[in-house]
Each structure stands twice: as structure tokens, then as C-alpha cells.
Amino acid sequence: MYRKTIKDYALDGTIYTLLILMGLMTLLPFANVLSKSFSEEWAIVSGKVGILPVGFQFDTMAFVVTSSQFLRSLGISVLVTVIGTLASLLVTALTAYPLSKRELPGIGALIVLFIFTMMFNGGIIPNYLLIRELGLINHLGSLVLPALVSVFNLLVIKSYFENLPPSLEESAKIEGARNLTILFRIILPLSGPVLATIGLFYAVYFWNDYFNPMLYINSTSLKPLQLYLQDIVMNADTSSALDKSADDLMNVPAEGVRAATVIASTLPILLVYPFLQKYFIKGVLIGSVKG
Amino acid sequence: MKKAFKLITVIVMAALMVTTAAACSGNNGNNGGSAPASAGSEASAKPDAPKPTLKRLNVWTNEDYNTYPVAKLLEEATGYKMEYDMLPQDKWAEKLNLIMSSGEAYDMVTSYSDMALYSDYAQKGALVDLTSLIEEFGPNIQAALKPESIEALKVNGKLYAIPVSITYEVNSSILIRTDWLEKLELPMPTTTDELTHVLQQFKEQDPGGNGERNVPLTIKGDQAMIDNIVGAFGIPNGWNEVDGQMVPRVLDPSFKDYVAYVADLYKQRLIDREFVANKDATAKEKFASGVAGAIVVHWADIPGIHEALTKNLPDAKFAYVPPLKGPNGEAGFTANAGFDRLTFIPKSAKHPEDAIKWINASLEPETFKTMAIGVEGTHYKMENGGYTPILPIFNDERNLANNFMVGTDEEQYPKYWQARVRKNPVMFEAFDFLNNQQPAEVKHLNVLGLAPYMQQYAKNNQQLHTMSNDYTVKLIAGAESLDGLADFQAKYLAAGAEVSSQEVNEWYQSVNK
Numbered sequence: 165m166y167r168k169t170i171k172d173y174a175l176d177g178t179i180y181t182l183l184i185l186m187g188l189m190t191l192l193p194f195a196n197v198l199s200k201s202f203s204e205e206w207a208i209v210s211g212k213v214g215i216l217p218v219g220f221q222f223d224t225m226a227f228v229v230t231s232s233q234f235l236r237s238l239g240i241s242v243l244v245t246v247i248g249t250l251a252s253l254l255v256t257a258l259t260a261y262p263l264s265k266r267e268l269p270g271i272g273a274l275i276v277l278f279i280f281t282m283m284f285n286g287g288i289i290p291n292y293l294l295i296r297e298l299g300l301i302n303h304l305g306s307l308v309l310p311a312l313v314s315v316f317n318l319l320v321i322k323s324y325f326e327n328l329p330p331s332l333e334e335s336a337k338i339e340g341a342r343n344l345t346i347l348f349r350i351i352l353p354l355s356g357p358v359l360a361t362i363g364l365f366y367a368v369y370f371w372n373d374y375f376n377p378m379l380y381i382n383s384t385s386l387k388p389l390q391l392y393l394q395d396i397v398m399n400a401d402t403s404s405a406l407d408k409s410a411d412d413l414m415n416v417p418a419e420g421v422r423a424a425t426v427i428a429s430t431l432p433i434l435l436v437y438p439f440l441q442k443y444f445i446k447g448v449l450i451g452s453v454k455g
Numbered sequence: 456m457k458k459a460f461k462l463i464t465v466i467v468m469a470a471l472m473v474t475t476a477a478a479c480s481g482n483n484g485n486n487g488g489s490a491p492a493s494a495g496s497e498a499s500a501k502p503d504a505p506k507p508t509l510k511r512l513n514v515w516t517n518e519d520y521n522t523y524p525v526a527k528l529l530e531e532a533t534g535y536k537m538e539y540d541m542l543p544q545d546k547w548a549e550k551l552n553l554i555m556s557s558g559e560a561y562d563m564v565t566s567y568s569d570m571a572l573y574s575d576y577a578q579k580g581a582l583v584d585l586t587s588l589i590e591e592f593g594p595n596i597q598a599a600l601k602p603e604s605i606e607a608l609k610v611n612g613k614l615y616a617i618p619v620s621i622t623y624e625v626n627s628s629i630l631i632r633t634d635w636l637e638k639l640e641l642p643m644p645t646t647t648d649e650l651t652h653v654l655q656q657f658k659e660q661d662p663g664g665n666g667e668r669n670v671p672l673t674i675k676g677d678q679a680m681i682d683n684i685v686g687a688f689g690i691p692n693g694w695n696e697v698d699g700q701m702v703p704r705v706l707d708p709s710f711k712d713y714v715a716y717v718a719d720l721y722k723q724r725l726i727d728r729e730f731v732a733n734k735d736a737t738a739k740e741k742f743a744s745g746v747a748g749a750i751v752v753h754w755a756d757i758p759g760i761h762e763a764l765t766k767n768l769p770d771a772k773f774a775y776v777p778p779l780k781g782p783n784g785e786a787g788f789t790a791n792a793g794f795d796r797l798t799f800i801p802k803s804a805k806h807p808e809d810a811i812k813w814i815n816a817s818l819e820p821e822t823f824k825t826m827a828i829g830v831e832g833t834h835y836k837m838e839n840g841g842y843t844p845i846l847p848i849f850n851d852e853r854n855l856a857n858n859f860m861v862g863t864d865e866e867q868y869p870k871y872w873q874a875r876v877r878k879n880p881v882m883f884e885a886f887d888f889l890n891n892q893q894p895a896e897v898k899h900l901n902v903l904g905l906a907p908y909m910q911q912y913a914k915n916n917q918q919l920h921t922m923s924n925d926y927t928v929k930l931i932a933g934a935e936s937l938d939g940l941a942d943f944q945a946k947y948l949a950a951g952a953e954v955s956s957q958e959v960n961e962w963y964q965s966v967n968k
Contacts, residue, residue, distance in 0.1 A: 209763035211740030233519055296557055302540075382512070382540045382554065384519050391543070395515055398545035409795040410623065411857045413755035414875065414882075417517050419736075 201225055201424035208419045228424040236385060237392040238432070240304070241371060244388060248308045248370040253363050255312050257321055257355075261347050264325035282315045288379070295380055306380035307388070311369060317362045324358040325351060371433055389429045396425045507806050508536040509813060511563040512554065514796070515544040516855050524852040525826055525859045532825075533816035535809065548572055555581055558803040562810040563861065568618070568794035574908035576799070577610040583800040584613045588811045595818040596811075599864045607905045608797070616799040617814060617862040622872040624790040624898050625889040628683045629672070629776040630742070630757075631749040635662040646780040647687045647716060654725035657748040665746050672720070673727040673738045673747040679927035680704065681717060681751055682788060687781030688713035691789045691899040693920070694959065701902070701963050703956070705923040705947055711937060712782070714930045721931050731932055745771060754886045758879045775888050778897040787897035788889070793904030798861040814861045823864050827871040829853050835874055842874035849878065903959065911958045915951030922950060 168176075195215040200208050204219030212218050228234055262268065263275055286294075291310065300306040328351065336346050352359070374390035381387055387395075396417060513520060520526055520539030530536055540561075542550050551566055555576060566572070576582050589596050596617065608616050629650075636643060636653065639662055644650040657671040674681060685691050689709045694701045697708065704710055720726045727733060727747070742750040743763035752760065754775075764771045778786040798814075800807045817823065828835045828842055834849050835842050844853070857872075876886045906912075926943055929935040935943075948956075 204766075205759070206743075206763035206766040209739060209759050210744035210767055211737070212744065232522070233517075292553075292557075301557070301559070378543070378550075379553070382559070384521065384539070384541055395544040396517070398543075409621065409857075410626075410753070410755045411795075411875065413753060414758075414878075415517065415854055418759070 197423045197426055200420055201228075201427045203420060205418050205420050208423075224418075224420045224424045225428065228421060229428050233384070233392060234389075234425065234428065237387055237389045238429075240386060241389040242432075244304060244307050244373075245367055245370040248311065249363055249366045251308060252312050252314075252317075252366045253359060256314070256318050256362065257352065257359070258347075259313060260318050260321040260325055261351065263318070264322045266326070278315050278318065292379060301380055302383050302386060303380075304386060307370070307373065307376050310376060311366075311373070314366075314369075317365055321355070321358055321362060324355060328354060367436075368433070393425060393429045396422055506535050507809055508538060509562040509806060509810060510538050510540070510560060511565065512540050512542065512551075512559075512561045513565045513858060514547065514567060515541050516858050518855060520855075520858070523855055523859075525856050528826060529817055529822075529859060532819070532822040533813045535813050535816075537813070542566070555801060559801075560803050560805050561801055562804045562806050563798055563814075564801055565796055565798040565858075565861065568797050570908045571913035573608075573616055573797055573799065574610050574913070576801075577613070577615040581802055582615040583802060583804065583807045584615060585617070585800065585811065586614050588808060589614070592808060592811045593815045595815045595820075596862060599818045599823075599862055601865045603905065604794075604865065607793070607907055610908060616797040618794040619796040619798075619857070619860050619863050620865055621791045621793055621795050621904075622863075622869045623886070623890050625788045625893065626682070626791065627751060627753045628778075628788065628889060629681070629749050630752050630760075630773050630885075631776050632663070632771060633774050634770055634772045635748050638662045643774070644776060644779060647684065647782065650684075650776070650779055651720065651723075651725070654720065654749070655723065658723075658725055663745050663748065668746050670727045670741055670747040671725045672749040672751075673733065673741045674730050674751050675735050675738045676731050676733045677924060677928065678730075678751060679924045679931065683751075683776060683779055684717065685713060686787040686789070686897070686899065687779045687785060688716070689781065689783065689785040691787050692901045692903075694903055695899075696902075699967075701956070701959050703919070703923070703952060705926070706944055706952070706956075711940065714927065714937060718931050718933065722933065726931075731928060743767065749776075754876075754882060754889060757882045757885050761879075761881045775885055777888075778893065787899050788893070790898035790900045791904060792901050795857075796860070817860070818862055818864065820864060820867075823860075824867070824871060826856055826859060827853075827863075827868060828856075828874045841877065842871055843877050844874045846878060849874070902963070906959070906962055909955075909958045909962060911951065911954040915955045919947065919950065919952055919955065922947060 192215060196213070199215055199217040200213050201224055202217040202220055202222070203213045204221060205224075207213050207218035263271060263278070265271060295301060295306050295310070298305075298309075300309065332350060332354075333346055336350050341349070372390065373388070374394065377386075377388050377391050378394075381391065520541065526537065526539065547566070548569060551564070551572070554561070555564075600617070601620075604618050604620055605614055608614055608618055631643075631653075633643070635657060639656050639660055641653050641656060642649075644653045654671040658669065661669045663669060680690075685704075689695065690704045690707050690713060694703050695707060696702075717726070721728075721730075727738070727741070730738075733741075738747075738750055739752070739756065739760055741747040742752075743760050745764065745768045750760075761773075764773070778788060780786045800810050804810060817826065828844070829849065829852060831837070833845065834853055835844050837843070844850075854875075857875075873883075873886075877883045903912075926935065930937065
């Protein structure tokens with residue numbers, strides 16, 4: 165067996181140290197925001213807060229997470245994410261299943277039509293008009309409906325279905341099961357990994373979605389967390405007296421409040437990420453190697 | 456992304472204009488023109504008809520309008536229920552364009568005062584003409600607004616908006632560490648020469664003991680025009696009168712002298728060497744941590760700075776520098792004129808009449824006072840002849856009251872409004888010094904603030920401002936020299952200043968006849 169020399173150890177050591185340092189560097193801005201959210205406001209204003217809080221306190225964070233608007237926006241985001249993910253998974257799986265039956269007449273043409281929408285779409289104006297005519301402006305439906313089927317996810321699920329052994333379905337048919345029974349009792353229970361992956365794709369999409377609500381939501385009580393966050397954070401950049409009245413200047417939320425809001429809205433998805441990570445990697449592999 | 460969104464909204468607007476135009480003309484046929492009058496008589500015939508719920512779109516605030524105490528107060532005072540939505544903080548104009556063009560049925564829309572946007576809506580026929588409605592249902596509105604405010608908002612002779620005017624005149628000056636002055640036994644500077652001397656002493660004697668980091672005067676990177684100093688050189692406003700003509704700063708004969716003075720300060724290292732890279736927060740950090748001896752800030756920024764500075768250095772004191780006299784004896788500040796918010800009624804509104812009735816009821820003098828500063832003894836008390844807020848209830852229940860206003864009692868409101876400044880005694884002292892204690896001759900009215908919509912001016916203003924500002928920063932920092940000024944002026948004129956200038960002066964001559 166090859167034995168490491170001192171030189172190797174030194175080289176490894178340097179590489180590891182460098183990589184760890186670079187990794188930590190990416191954490192610096194985050195650490196700065198985190199420590200700001202637990203610091204006294206005076207310390208933030210005088211630029212004393214680096215990566216460690218100055219004058220440690222919980223009041224700012226407590227103020228942010230108990231604010232009714234924050235809680236309501238969090239609720240909206242959770243609601244949209246949960247309902248959106250479940251609905252999208254259901255509809256995508258229901259569409260993928262028939263498309264995986266290559267022997268059916270016209271399936272090839274249908275798949276081409278789906279793929280066509282991956283490359284070409286009407287664009288935002290027709291979308292806006294459509295949503296408006298559907299009466300979904302200022303309605304949470306406008307956040308879920310347009311994202312119900314992502315063709316990429318659809319194709320991933322379809323190829324997974326295609327790789328399931330056909331004899332399973334045949335035996336079920338012999339037992340007298342009909343198509344829906346086969347889908348819900350046989351196919352879907354066997355598709356745990358792909359559904360988990362795609363579910364996570366959808367969940368992250370719905371949680372992070374900010375463009376659709378920006379276009380379609382006007383009402384304060386329906387704003388998801390990402391919009392709320394943007395409103396709070398953008399406040400900082402427009403502090404010139406030119407376009408703000410003195411009343412607004414006097415009411416600008418403190419820097420610490422902004423930092424705490426950023427942290428509080430990042431935390432939920434941050435907590436989920438470690439658990440999602442392995443599925444994400446699996447998800448990328450699915451369909452990449454046919455075996 | 457930003458650009459994309461802007462482009463998108465423009466295109467969506469264009470597309471939607473077609474549909475809304477159709478919808479609007481349909482509405483006009485039904486209830487435009489003669490309809491308000493007939494609907495009005497109908498309403499008065501049935502006095503106990505239930506009042507509809509109104510919908511109002513408003514600017515962003517950090518709390519929900521619907522649950523804010525003022526909303527309830529107004530509901531009781533006017534008898535109307537109101538649903539409030541708000542625009543985003545960022546890119547509110549794009550979102551407003553989207554909403555206006557999609558014909559959302561808001562009964563009232565309040566936006567920041569953007570004359571270009573307002574005139575655009577008015578000219579495209581997206582707004583209800585308020586003239587006759589106010590005559591019929593708005594006696595309080597007529598009493599509250601000054602005629603000049605109404606004149607400034609007329610588009611083609613018709614009034615489409617009700618304004619909230621700016622309530623104070625002077626924004627900012629140089630804030631200086633008076634304990635540094637005392638330590639060095641220097642008097643407060645009153646001329647530009649004295650200011651130079653004080654800053655030199657700040658640099659040489661380092662009264663704060665900051666060593667290398669010592670900064671005599673700090674400013675933000677985009678602050679080419681330093682308030683107070685510009686006044687000393689006779690160019691306090693963006694446009695100033697020179698021989699009866701309005702002239703933008705860069706074309707003003709005094710501009711050279713101003714730049715020469717400030718560039719000299721920079722060269723002597725009396726202005727923050729790193730000022731070009733300073734953001735608003737960086738400059739404040741330097742002053743709040745005691746590194747800088749002076750800073751240019753709006754008085755509304757003082758509470759945060761004061762709190763931080765006294766925590767860091769309990770003995771620190773500061774005050775605004777009074778108007779400095781320049782070499783030619785000129786001095787002063789720009790004085791705000793114009794509007795803070797505009798409220799209009801879109802054509803797609805379902806209840807334009809009720810909206811006017813609501814506004815009228817909100818401007819009933821007692822209601823307005825209660826909305827603005829609350830109840831005496833609960834929210835405020837009278838002290839030294841001024842309205843003084845009672846804290847913290849004033850903060851909790853009246854901080855956002857200004858956002859609910861559609862028009863103000865223009866006589867009384869500036870007095871009520873000072874209660875908001877009195878929330879913080881240090882801020883009030885600074886405000887009082889700049890606004891109440893300065894004589895009228897050092898407050899130079901920003902004449903263009905009350906100008907009506909001017910197409911070329913509105914189109915070019917922002918871009919020209921950026922252009923001249925960037926150039927002035929370069930001049931101060933020594934990246935450009937004044938020898939090139941004539942070339943720049945030629946470019947500046949060609950970039951739209953010439954047409955803007957013509958338009959502005961045409962208007963200026965017409966009002967100054």
C-alpha cells in the first residue's frame with residue numbers, strides 16, 4: 165500500500181486549510197447578518213458589528229417573529245408550499261403515467277407537444293391576461309395554478325415509470341385491477357424515491373417563488389414571505405431624502421430588524437435543507453443512467 | 456431581472472391599455488359624464504342607503520393598514536368600511552402601472568408624488584376628473600387645500616388628484632461635533648473660510664484622538680452637492696435664478712467656484728478621502744463611531760446617530776452648522792415646495808362619489824386633527840405652545856397616520872405634524888434650528904417643486920441629475936479638471952438640458968409676469 169510522505173501530508177494539509185477557509189468565507193456575510201440580528205442597534209449604526217454580536221439581545225428577533233405580518237406571510241408561504249407541492253405531484257404523476265405507455269396510439273405526438281412548451285411559451289403578458297381573465301388576481305390560486313406541471317419534472321417521473329417492470333402491471337391486471345387501482349396501489353407506492361425528489365423540487369420552487377406573487381398579489385394579507393422580505397430589505401437602499409418624505413425616514417425599520425427578518429425567513433428552509441440534500445443528488449441521477 | 460421586469464410591465468401596460476380602453480369607454484357610456492350628478496341625486500333621495508365598502512391602494516408601510524388604529528377611527532368617522540392594499544416598497548411605479556392598466560377597481564389610489572406618472576395617467580384618461588365631484592360633495596376639501604396646490608396639479612385645466620403637501624422646508628445641513636469645537640476653543644463656523652479653518656484644525660489637532668482614521672468631514676459617495684455649502688455659493692437648488700432665467704447648477708456661473716472650494720477641501724484631505732466609496736450607512740458609521748468630526752445628514756436621521764454616538768462616546772455633542780456665508784455673502788438652504796403624496800380616483804373605480812365623500816369626511820377639521828395627532832391627554836399634550844406626543848402610545852397608534860391622509864388641512868397640519876418631530880427631543884432641536892429659527896431669507900424656495908407637469912423636464916430630469924452628479928463627484932475627487940467644464944456643458948445641453956431649460960423658462964416667465 166502506498167504510504168503518505170510528509171510532503172503529501174503537508175500538501176493535503178494546505179489544501180484542506182485553504183478549502184475550509186474558502187468555505188468559511190462564504191459564510192461570512194451570513195454570519196454578519198446573523199450577528200446583526202442579535203446586536204444592539206447603536207452598535208450596528210456605528211459599524212461595530214462584524215461576525216460576532218455586540219451587546220447581545222433577543223428583543224429584535226422576538227419583535228420580528230411575533231409581528232403579525234411576518235407570521236401571516238409565513239403562513240401563506242407554508243400554505244402555498246404544502247398545497248402547491250401536493251397538487252403538483254398529483255397532477256404531474258397523473259400526466260406522466262399515461263405518457264409512459266409508449267404502446268398507446270398518439271403518445272409520441274403528445275410528448276412532443278409537452279416538450280414544445282419547455283422551449284416555447286406565451287410569455288408573461290398572455291400569462292398575466294390569462295390569470296386576470298380567470299379572476300385569480302389577488303388569489304392564492306395564481307401562485308399554484310401556473311406552476312402545477314413542470315415538464316422537466318414530468319419527464320423525470322415518466323422515465324421512472326417506464327423503467328418499472330411491465331410484468332407487475334400485467335399480474336395486477338390478471339388479478340382484475342383497473343388502471344386507477346394499478347396507478348395508486350402498485351405504481352405510486354413503488355415510486356417513492358422519484359416522488360420525494362420531485363416533491364422537493366416543487367417545494368423549493370413554491371417556497372422561493374417571488375415573481376408570480378409580485379405580479380399577481382396586491383393584497384397585504386396574501387403576501388408570501390419572499391415578498392414581505394423584499395419589502396423590508398429594500399427599505400434600506402432608498403434612504404435618500406430625494407424620494408422619501410421625512411415621515412418615511414422617521415419610520416424606517418432599524419437595521420437590526422431587517423437583519424432579523426432575513427434570518428427568520430431563511431431559517432425554515434435552511435432547517436429542511438440538510439434533510440433534502442441527499443434526495444437532491446439522487447434526483448439529479450434519476451434518469452441519467454438507463455440500466 | 457430588474458430590467459426584464461421593467462420591460463415586462465411596459466409591455467403588459469401597452470397590451471392592457473387596449474382592453475382597459477375598451478372597458479373605460481364602456482364605463483363612460485354608462486356612468487361617466489352626466490352620471491355622477493344623477494347618481495348623486497339618487498343617493499340623496501335615499502339617505503339611508505347602505506354605504507359601500509371602498510377599496511384603496513396605498514404606498515408601502517411596515518404595518519398592515521387594515522389593522523392599524525387609524526383605520527378604525529376613520530371607519531367610525533366616515534361611516535365607510537375601507538379595504539386597504541399596498542404597493543411594494545421596491546419598484547412601486549411599475550406595479551402601479553400594472554394595476555392601473557389592468558383596470559383593478561380601486562376607489563382611491565395614493566402614490567408618492569410623481570408628477571410624470573400622474574400627468575401620464577391623467578392624459579391617457581385613466582383618472583376621474585375631480586373638479587365637479589369636489590364642488591358637489593367636498594366643502595371640507597375646498598376649505599383644506601390652498602389654491603396654489605390645486606393649480607399645480609391641474610392637467611389641461613382639470614384636477615385629477617388631491618395632494619398631501621410637504622410640511623417643512625429645510626432638510627439638512629452639516630452636522631458638526633460641538634465638543635470638538637469646544638476642545639479646540641473654536642467658534643461655530645459662519646463662513647466658508649471659517650469652515651475650512653475648523654476642518655483644518657480637526658485634521659491637525661485630531662480632537663477625537665482617532666489617529667490615522669481621523670476624518671474632518673464625511674459625506675456619501677453620491678453627495679456631490681453638499682447642503683449649506685451649495686447655498687454659500689448661490690446654488691442651493693437644482694435650478695436657480697440667474698438674471699431672471701432658471702439655470703441648472705452645472706450651467707450656473709457659480710458652479711465653478713463651488714467646485715473649486717470643495718475640491719480644495721478634498722485636496723487638503725478635509726473631506727473624507729474615501730468618500731467616493733461611502734454608502735449612506737458608511738458615512739453615518741464614521742460619524743456615529745466618533746471617527747468623523749462632521750457629516751451631512753437629514754434631520755430625520757439624527758435619532759439613530761445620536762443614540763449610537765452617545766453610547767460610544769458619552770461626552771459627544773453635535774449641532775447643525777448655521778447657514779454659511781460664501782465669498783459673495785450668499786447663504787442658505789433649499790426650501791422644499793411641492794407634494795409628498797398624491798391621491799387620485801381611477802376610471803375603474805366603482806364608487807368615485809363615495810370616495811370623495813370619504814375624503815371630505817376625513818378632512819372635517821376635528822376628524823382630521825384626531826387622525827393626525829390623536830386625542831389630547833391620550834396621544835398628545837400642549838407644551839410650550841406646541842403639540843407634544845405622549846409616548847409610546849403616539850408611536851403605536853399615530854406613527855403611520857400620515858399614510859391615511861388624502862389631502863391635509865394645509866393651514867393647521869404643519870403645526871400638528873411637528874408633534875411627530877417632537878417624539879425625539881434631540882431630533883426636534885435640530886429640526887427646530889433649521890426650520891423654525893432660520894430667517895426666511897436663507898430658505899430658498901425650490902421653485903420647480905410647484906411647477907406643473909412639463910414633458911421634457913420630467914423625461915430628462917433624472918438622467919441629467921445623474922449625469923451632472925457623477926461629473927461633479929469626479930471634479931471634487933480630482934478625476935476631472937475644470938478645464939473640461941465647457942465640453943461637459945455642451946454634452947449636458949445636448950443630452951436634454953437645452954430642451955428642458957426652454958420648457959422650464961417658458962413656464963417660469965409665464966408665472967412671473
